Amino acid sequence: MRPAIFSVCSDPSTLPQWQWFACYLTTGKHLAFYGSFGVVLLLLAITAPAALLFGFGAAASARSHFAPLSWLGKLYIAIVRGVPDIAFFLFFVIALDQGFEWLRHEIKCPDWDQPIRQGNDFVVCPAAKLPLGTAPQWVHETYGFFLAVLTFAIVFGAFAGNVLYGAMRAVPRPQIETAEAYGMSHRQAFWRILVPQMWVYALPGLSNLWMVLIKATPLLFLLGVEDIVYWARELGGSKTARFTDYPHGDWRMWYFLVLLVFYLVFTRLSEMVLTRIMRRLSHGQATAAGEAQRRSAGGPP
Amino acid sequence: MKHLILGTALLALTAGMGAAQTVRLGTEGAYPPYNFIDDNGQVAGFERVLGDELCKRAELTCEWVTNDWDSIIPNLVSGNYDAIIAGMSITDERKQVVDFSENYTPPSPSAYMAKSADADIENGVIAAQTGTIQAAHIASTGATLLEFPSPDETVAAVQSDEADAVLADKDYLIPVVEESGGALVFVGDDLPLGGGIGMAFRKSDPELRGKFDAAIKSMKADGSLNNLIIEYLGEDSPHF
Amino acid sequence: MSCWQTVQDYGLRAIGIGERLLPRDDFTLCQQFTLIGSGMMWNIYFGLLALLAGFFLATALAVGKSSRHRLLRKPAEWFIFVFRGSPLFIQFFFAYFLFLSLKGVSPFFDAFTSAWLGALVVLFFNTAAYSGEIFYGALLSIPRGDLEAADAYGFTGWNKFRKITWPTMLRLAWPAYTNEAIFLFHATTLVFFSGFPARQQRGDALYYASYFADKTFNPFIPYPILAMYFILLTLTVVSVFGLINKRLNRHLPTERRRPLRIRPNLLR
Incomplete structure (x- = not known):
């Protein structure tokens, strides 16, 4: 049936143990499992900047002098932080999907006369469907992944917004006052003085957030993406010889042990990199860490 | 809770059918012998073969999608796929939400x-x-x-x-x-709990249901459905 | 059926008292409020017990991690690293399967595969690790003057720890510890989504919220109800911890008392 990677794999039941495992670990299913680690990394790579963008928007609007905008920014930050994230993950994916389709429906099919909610069905005109009914499978998968990224970005955007809002307030007030004394407008002072300076104050919070984001990735499973948790459950469950060439008992514990180790290594590596960056950034800064560096280098007290 | 799209293969069973409509079939992929994921990561089992044959008879291009059981109906209803073919028994409670095709297995215990x-x-x-x-x-x-x-x-x-x-x-x-x-x-x-297994469709989609109903009827009529049941579910499983 | 009747039938459903069957059709708003609220009992049970037990282990871990003895320091460091470095979600899955296999070894582990104990143990270890790290940070930032003053007054050993070090550590750690507590309550919603099976359809608030979302195909009612309950719970935790914070800081002159600033900005 399958063009096996190793030709010996055609009849696994006769193989010695190590060969059996070599074959077992290279089945198409396992390759999909390995690929799903890539999905997790991809999610992180896309979500981190997206969440930062959301957070920046939230922090900037929370600082706004226009009251409703400021309330909106603060409300967003407060609500997302007050409610368990998992509830958002379960809620947003359906809500976003239906919201997008409804918007497209309103735009593309103004003449549609049937109700959108027919009993339990959520029915929009075919042209408004996301993705279109005729789209190939990969478009559906990408769309699902995109919804997941957006959900992550909304939730973590609020956390990032909180960090950035704090960082903006940590920039010494006289800096802005001086800028305004030099005749800069609000906007200019914000972009030229505040934003460049806030990063060093934001970095500890953001690195914490990064670790948190890594540890939130298994929730992808709840969003229906074929991620590492999905495959670990699928592969680990006991299999009978009738439906697979590789029957085995309940191995879920071992698969989840692999995931556990993966995350431990990943967070450890991140921690090491972030410490380095932090050391770099605090160099020469008028913060406690910068001061400590200067002292340990033997500078004047 | 919404579980979108767990990808599986596109399967073009239709040679030379230009304007075929793509129908997405949702299944669980964890219920052998009805449906499961084989060693290559593809949907396999009784319903895979059945579904492919039904699509061929109905002149449709079909794609397989897997979805967790507990949200398999909500995802049909919100339009992430067009039909469920996942060993789902026909019950009155489910009938309030979705429409079933003719049963493709007799009521089984x-x-x-x-x-x-x-x-x-x-x-x-x-x-x-x-x-x-x-x-x-x-x-x-x-x-x-x-x-x-x-x-x-x-x-x-x-x-x-x-x-x-x-x-x-x-x-x-x-x-x-x-x-x-x-x-x-x-x-x-x-x-004896269920009323046989059938495919589930959105209530707003009677046209598609009609096509599959016709295909199931034709498989019942020529005995090929019984052959499939015996091959995958065993001699003892009730057949038509 | 009146709403009061519903409350009587389902108010304690999450712990198995009341109607045996969950509502199947004609869902009312009242049913959703009642059942999701009933499920909150589990969230509070998990959160409260894990927090209480975790508090003591966390203190031990913090002391262990700051110890000069390798034999004390290393285990504490590893414990904290393992539980803080991996997702709680994965820990739940792994623990459930681990308990399953341990069950084969000794009947002692029989009860651990039930959510009420198994998930509680995981939450307990997890919060102990996070709080332990917080307490450790606080231990390191105790002003040296305080400790020197204690020495000068002749405090030593256990007495010094109980009367000086520990209260100061708590005072310094309290704002961060409040976040940890909020966060722990939020984390309790993962229990029934991660391997531990629900028994007799007794589940936590999220279990019932997703039950309704799946049955009614409308997420816009049950999840906001859940959110409302959790915001109430969060506010309660904040005010209780605020009171304790006040007590911890009562000896300080007014201007040095720091009001509690809440920043729940973590997630496992």
Whole structure:
């Protein structure tokens, strides 16, 4: 049936143990499992900047002098932080999907006369469907992944917004006052003085957030993406010889042990990199860490 | 809870059918022999073969999508795929939400399976998959229901003594019992619970349902459905 | 059926008292409020017990991690690293399967595969690790003057720890510890989504919220109800911890008392 990677794999039941495992670990299913680690990394790579963008928007609007905008920014930050994230993950994916389709429906099919909610069905005109009914499978998968990224970005955007809002307030007030004394407008002072300076104050919070984001990735499973948790459950469950060439008992514990180790290594590596960056950034800064560096280098007290 | 799109293969079964419509078939992929994921990561089993044949007869291009059982109906309803073909029994409760095709298996029994024949199925702890007719049945009896999201976890629960017995479709349990070499046995009498298995469609989509109904009728008529049932579900499984 | 009747039938459903069957059709707003609220009992049970037990282990871990003895320091460091470095979600899955296999070894582990104990143990270890790290940070930032003053007054050993070090550590750690507590309550919603099976359809608030969302195909009612309950719970935790914070800081002159600033900005 399958063009096996190793030709010996055609009849696994006769193989010695190590060969059996070599074959077992290279089945198409396992390759999909390995690929799903890539999905997790991809999610992180896309979500981190997206969440930062959301957070920046939230922090900037929370600082706004226009009251409703400021309330909106603060409300967003407060609500997302007050409610368990998992509830958002379960809620947003359906809500976003239906919201997008409804918007497209309103735009593309103004003449549609049937109700959108027919009993339990959520029915929009075919042209408004996301993705279109005729789209190939990969478009559906990408769309699902995109919804997941957006959900992550909304939730973590609020956390990032909180960090950035704090960082903006940590920039010494006289800096802005001086800028305004030099005749800069609000906007200019914000972009030229505040934003460049806030990063060093934001970095500890953001690195914490990064670790948190890594540890939130298994929730992808709840969003229906074929991620590492999905495959670990699928592969680990006991299999009978009738439906697979590789029957085995309940191995879920071992698969989840692999995931556990993966995350431990990943967070450890991140921690090491972030410490380095932090050391770099605090160099020469008028913060406690910068001061400590200067002292340990033997500078004047 | 929404589980989108777990990808599987596109399967173009249709040679030379230019304007074929793409129909997305949602299944669970964890319910052998009906549907499961094979070693290559593809949907396989009775319903895979059946679905492919039905699509061919209805002149449709079909794609397989897997989705967790507990959200398989919500995702149909919100339009993530067009039909469910996942060993789903036809029940009145589900009929309020979705429309079923003709049944493609006759009503087949559910059964209790346990480690020993004298397991307490009246008052003991019984495992079942969340959102199945079996779970609903246990909830209404004197037994204690233990819910799991996937079928193989219910069997694992019996093996690890988490539950005294599991209640599931007999066709699902038969291979498990046979492979166990006597460690697992059926307990008590079979229960006639479901009204046969059918495909589920959105209520707003009678046209598609009509096409599949016609295809199922034609497979019933020429005996090919019975052959499939015997091949995948065994000689003893009721057929038409 | 009146709403009061519903409350009587389902108010304690999450712990198995009341109607045996969950509502199947004609869902009312009242049913959703009642059942989701009933499920909150589990969230509070998990959160409260894990927090209480975790508090003591966390203190031990913090002291262990700051110890000069390798034999004390290393285990504490590893414990904290393992539980803080991996997702709680994965820990739940792994623990459940681990308990399943341990059950085969000794009947002692029989109860651990049930959510009420198994998940509680995981939450307990997890919060102990996070709080332990917080307490450790606080231990390091105790002003040296305080400790020197204690020495000068002749405090030593256990007495010094109980009367000086520990209260100061708590005072410094309290704002961060409040976040940890909020966060722990939020984390309790993962229990029934991660391996631990629900028994007799007794689950936590999220279990019932997703039950309704799946049955009614409308997420816009049950999840906001859940959110409302959790915001109430969060506010309660904040005010209780605020009171304790006040007590911890009562000896300080007013201007040095720091009001509690809440920043729940973590997630496992």
